[in-house]
Amino acid sequence: MKKQGKLLIIGIILFAGCMRTPIGMVSPLLSNIQQTLGVPAGLLGSITTIPLLCFALFSPFVPQLGKRFGNELIMFFAVLVLALGNYFRVFSTTFLLIGTLLIGLSIAVLNVLMPVTIAQKYPQRVGVMTSVYTFSMTLFSALASGQSVALADHVGWQKAMQSVSILAVLGMIFWLPALRNIHKSKTGKRTGNSVWKARGAWYLSAFMGLQSLLFYTTLTWVPTILVSHGMSRGQASQLFGLMQLASLVTSYFVPILAYRFKRTRGIILSMAVGFLAGLGLLMIPTASVSLTIVVVVVLGLASNMAFSLAMALFNIKTDTSEQTAEISGMAQAVGYILAAFGPVGVGYLQQLTGSWNLPLILLLIVVVILTLAGLAVDRSRTIFD
Incomplete structure (x- = not known):
């Protein structure tokens, strides 16, 4: 396998690691968030509900973005938005809600386009690469939800949550090879059934x-x-x-x-x-x-x-x-x-x-x-x- 292909695999692993972790690590830290930011109890549930609604409402539009600008480029900018939203959401209740919204929109993009990109980049190894993707997503989520409290005790809950942004930035670096070969749909009349x-x-x-x-x-x-x-x-x-x-x-x-x-x-x-x-x-x-x-x-x-x-x-x-x-x-x-x-x-x-x-x-x-x-x-x- 070419060096670019190996780097992209690391990018896929790191991107997958960002797809559940920003949501999964929040639940164990809810009391810390509420005490520090003074978030009303009624808004705490929205921290997990907002991303799910983003997935539901935004997912149907993601394929069109991929067709127009290229799946690889859209995913790269989605992770950039995720990194920024995740980093700034620890500063106030307003930033928390806005950051959570940005995270939800970003993950909606990754949810839809990751299976497509894997099929395009690794057509002969789709099964194995899908396994790598789902395994990485599950592993990072399990580690984050299991260790978020311990990490927060050592560095503070804000830095614990912001650590996901580091993961996202690293993923963007390893994703750069994918930007050299962006897949766009051919222009013209749509074929096939809806x-x-x-x-x-x-x-x-x-x-x-x-x-x-x-x-x-x-x-x-x-x-x-x-x-x-x-x-x-x-x-x-x-x-x-x-x-x-x-x-x-x-x-x-x-x-x-x-x-x-x-x-x-x-x-x-x-x-x-x-x-x-x-x-x-x-x-x-x-x-x-x-x-x-x-x-x-x-x-x-x-x-x-x-x-x-x-x-x-x-x-x-x-x-x-x-x-x-x-x-x-x-x-x-x-x-x-x-x-x-x-x-x-x-x-x-x-x-x-x-x-x-x-x-x-x-x-x-x-x-x-x-x-x-x-x-x-x-x-x-x-x-x-």
């Missing part, structure tokens, strides 16, 4: 959306559920970190297997069993560490199995990079709308009933629908068939 009119695209969007809902809902509430079962906050935090680390396994192997075999029925059914077992066991009100380890590991594996498969399907179920960009934009728009309602809806139901059983039962129903959507996608060669 993804918004393809039944398969809606199945894939439903799969993306429902897995996003499950991911962000478990990300938000699993620690709280474990505490309600009688565990200490320290134990819940450690087990939550284990859940994210367990997901590293599927984040690497699932894209490779999906590309090798093309038919993904086995992966989808394994994901369904994992979700059903993990959520079902989570309904048992026990403080048993051994049982809870099983629960969080199974949930972590299933959750990232679904996400990694969704990322792989964007390329597997399309024939051109333009189609990949369009279904990525559509699926992520639909997906993150659903994701934004998941944590809020589950929290509301828990308050209404005083129990986690009904919310978890509804999530089990979501798993069934997710599985059916995935199997529907798997039946066709492309989303347009």
Whole structure:
């Protein structure tokens, strides 16, 4: 592999590291942020909600930006905006909200264009490079959410959060080789059908959306559920970190297997069993560490199995990079709308009933629908068939 190709791989790894980390490391630092900046309690939830809404509302427009200016250039400037927004958001409540908005818009660009760029730069190694991308995103997010409090204790929460900007700048440096060969769509009349009119695209969007809902809902509430079962906050935090680390396994192997075999029925059914077992066991009100380890590991594996498969399907179920960009934009728009309602809806139901059983039962129903959507996608060669 040429030197430029090796440098670009590092750029992809670092860019992927910026795609969850600015959001994932905020939750453990919310109390620090509130005490220092005096952020009203009602606005704290918006720090995680704003990015999800940005993903939903901005994703459909990203493919057009890529077509006009080139995917590589748009991604480079998106990471620049992310670095600036992340750096300045620690100075005041106003900067916090504006910076979070900029971060959300930037990650929306990366979410949509990363699968496309990987397919363009590494057409013979799409499966492996998708695995590198999803693995890196998961690893950096797990490390950030697990170590953000410790880092904040040593250097202060502001510098801890600003450290993501360093990661972004390093990624931009290694991304420079990509700017020498920018991919733009050919001018002229659009060919082919719109993804918004393809039944398969809606199945894939439903799969993306429902897995996003499950991911962000478990990300938000699993620690709280474990505490309600009688565990200490320290134990819940450690087990939550284990859940994210367990997901590293599927984040690497699932894209490779999906590309090798093309038919993904086995992966989808394994994901369904994992979700059903993990959520079902989570309904048992026990403080048993051994049982809870099983629960969080199974949930972590299933959750990232679904996400990694969704990322792989964007390329597997399309024939051109333009189609990949369009279904990525559509699926992520639909997906993150659903994701934004998941944590809020589950929290509301828990308050209404005083129990986690009904919310978890509804999530089990979501798993069934997710599985059916995935199997529907798997039946066709492309989303347009």
